[in-house]
Amino acid sequence: MLVSPHGGRLTDRQCEGKKAEEIIRQVEKGILLTLNAREKNDLEMIGNGAMSPLEGFMCRDDYMSVIDLMHLSSGPVWSLPVVFSGKPDDPEVSKGDHVGLRDEDGLIWGDMEIEDVFNADLVAEAENTLGTADDSHPGAAYLNSLSGTYIGGKVRSIRRRESESFQNYRLDPKETRVLFRARGWNTVVAFQTRNPIHRAHEYIQKCAMEIVDGLLLHPLVGETQSGDIPADVRMHCYEEILKDYYPSTRVAMSVFPAAMRYAGPREAVFHAILRKNYGCSHFIVGRDHAGVGNFYGTYDAQKIFDRFDQDQLGIVPLKFEHAFFCEKCGGMATLKTCAHGSEHHVFLSGKKVRAMLIEGKMPPPEFTRPEIAQILMEAAGNGEDN
Amino acid sequence: MKGLIIWIRTEAGSKESILDELGSEIEDRGGKVEVFHSETIANLGMEENERAKAAACAMLANHGVIVIASGSKSPGITAGKNFEIREIGESDLCRTNAHDTFMRNLELAGLVPPPKYDVHPDEEEDILKKLKDLGYLDDDSAPGT
Numbered sequence: 001m002l003v004s005p006h007g008g009r010l011t012d013r014q015c016e017g018k019k020a021e022e023i024i025r026q027v028e029k030g031i032l033l034t035l036n037a038r039e040k041n042d043l044e045m046i047g048n049g050a051m052s053p054l055e056g057f058m059c060r061d062d063y064m065s066v067i068d069l070m071h072l073s074s075g076p077v078w079s080l081p082v083v084f085s086g087k088p089d090d091p092e093v094s095k096g097d098h099v100g101l102r103d104e105d106g107l108i109w110g111d112m113e114i115e116d117v118f119n120a121d122l123v124a125e126a127e128n129t130l131g132t133a134d135d136s137h138p139g140a141a142y143l144n145s146l147s148g149t150y151i152g153g154k155v156r157s158i159r160r161r162e163s164e165s166f167q168n169y170r171l172d173p174k175e176t177r178v179l180f181r182a183r184g185w186n187t188v189v190a191f192q193t194r195n196p197i198h199r200a201h202e203y204i205q206k207c208a209m210e211i212v213d214g215l216l217l218h219p220l221v222g223e224t225q226s227g228d229i230p231a232d233v234r235m236h237c238y239e240e241i242l243k244d245y246y247p248s249t250r251v252a253m254s255v256f257p258a259a260m261r262y263a264g265p266r267e268a269v270f271h272a273i274l275r276k277n278y279g280c281s282h283f284i285v286g287r288d289h290a291g292v293g294n295f296y297g298t299y300d301a302q303k304i305f306d307r308f309d310q311d312q313l314g315i316v317p318l319k320f321e322h323a324f325f326c327e328k329c330g331g332m333a334t335l336k337t338c339a340h341g342s343e344h345h346v347f348l349s350g351k352k353v354r355a356m357l358i359e360g361k362m363p364p365p366e367f368t369r370p371e372i373a374q375i376l377m378e379a380a381g382n383g384e385d386n
Numbered sequence: 387m388k389g390l391i392i393w394i395r396t397e398a399g400s401k402e403s404i405l406d407e408l409g410s411e412i413e414d415r416g417g418k419v420e421v422f423h424s425e426t427i428a429n430l431g432m433e434e435n436e437r438a439k440a441a442a443c444a445m446l447a448n449h450g451v452i453v454i455a456s457g458s459k460s461p462g463i464t465a466g467k468n469f470e471i472r473e474i475g476e477s478d479l480c481r482t483n484a485h486d487t488f489m490r491n492l493e494l495a496g497l498v499p500p501p502k503y504d505v506h507p508d509e510e511e512d513i514l515k516k517l518k519d520l521g522y523l524d525d526d527s528a529p530g531t
Contacts (some may be wrong), residue, residue, distance in 0.1 A: 004500055008500025009493065009501055074491060074494040075494050176515060177504055230521070
């Protein structure tokens with residue numbers, strides 16, 4: 001039996017077909033508010049149930065409770081605000097208004113029944129959820145760019161399949177749940193990534209696969225910062241490695257359409273809860289999960305899980321240390337399993353790998369499988385085809 | 387799961403069937419339920435009064451039972467370490483929206499089990515077809531296989 005969704009049931013605030021057309025007719029002549037890129041991602045994930053039990057953008061009670069206590073006001077654990085910010089050029093709204101939600105190009109993506117318009121405490125939000133309000137943190141810079149007014153209320157999300165990237169990999173939580181059951185999986189480990197797959201990732205995924213029925217590879221394809229490897233390149237790497245190195249009956253890959261917040265520890269909890277909604281019983285938490293720069297300690301994103309009882313979370317974090325190839329062991333290992341000194345470990349920093357790829361140098365196979373290195377070199381403009 | 391007392395504030399002329407209906411709903415979800423009818427206290431050999439009823443409910447709830455009881459006023463006891471108390475008016479319980487909100491809040495607080503299915507059975511067939519079309523499942527795959 002699969003793990004229950006967070007808060008007991010999957011919410012469904014997603015509309016398609018005639019229902020979606022009806023919503024558009026209702027709101028297109030009325031008040032329209034503008035979604036930024038993050039809010040658009042959030043709307044989609046509230047709609048498809050990935051953010052269960054949320055049914056809309058947070059009102060003040062939930063917002064304050066999440067910032068201060070990491071719980072929704074109704075009880076369940078929730079680590080990050082999911083909010084809609086008022087935009088300077090949008091019309092003023094108040095409680096009781098029914099509004100449309102459009103993107104910056106004017107396309108309508110949903111509606112909202114406004115239940116609350118409130119002043120955000122952006123400094124407290126940044127300090128509590130990100131650990132800093134400093135503009136050099138991308139999440140804090142985002143918050144510092146907001147108006148300071150949040151608008152909360154239940155939403156309905158209009159699904160526009162024609163505009164979705166990675167259409168063949170878009171599975172909603174109810175779809176992954178049906179998939180897992182059809183495959184006979186009761187326990188599923190999710191792997192979240194915004195980076196291309198290297199041997200270290202492969203190693204910890206396969207360690208996790210030893211104790212569960214299936215692996216959900218769930219690369220994040222929502223908004224990320226400009227320095228991250230583009231999602232299409234990362235997906236290509238995964239497609240390639242899945243061909244020859246993973247048992248197809250025990251792995252599924254689907255995209256995770258969330259926006260990165262770079263909130264480190266709190267985002268690790270957030271990512272875990274959302275994967276629980278997709279039907280996953282376990283979640284891999286590696287080094288500096290969802291971190292950026294030097295804002296978080298290497299294992300802060302693992303330690304935060306110790307603050308919650310297992311029955312509150314409902315998903316098991318699998319905490320992994322940094323993995324490497326040990327020449328003495330003759331295989332992948334971590335400091336938990338390897339007896340040899342670092343001089344025997346093949347380790348390259350991300351910066352070093354990027355430099356090698358740009359120079360057209362192939363990283364060693366103990367670090368990156370050659371098939372993956374080839375794709376990354378091509379993406380960096382140094383492949384055989386370029 | 388913590389114990390729970392659901393205390394329904396009754397009105398003149400009310401019927402106890404509402405207690406049984408709520409009890410069945412929670413039992414169908416897998417909850418461990420005890421419904422306190424008006425004669426329950428008498429059957430226990432105790433003098434029937436609301437104070438005795440509330441105390442008996444608390445004893446059960448303290449051991450993880452979801453107790454459904456009713457009275458014309460609040461039970462006059464406070465939640466314990468191992469159980470919570472939630473009150474609702476009989477007329478609210480009969481209104482669909484208020485009933486659903488009440489139950490949903492109990493679910494969110496982890497006090498009653500959620501509905502047994504996470505995906506409505508009517509949707510499963512369409513989803514299976516999509517999964518096959520996308521190559522996630524072979525044609526002979528079926529739920530539970």
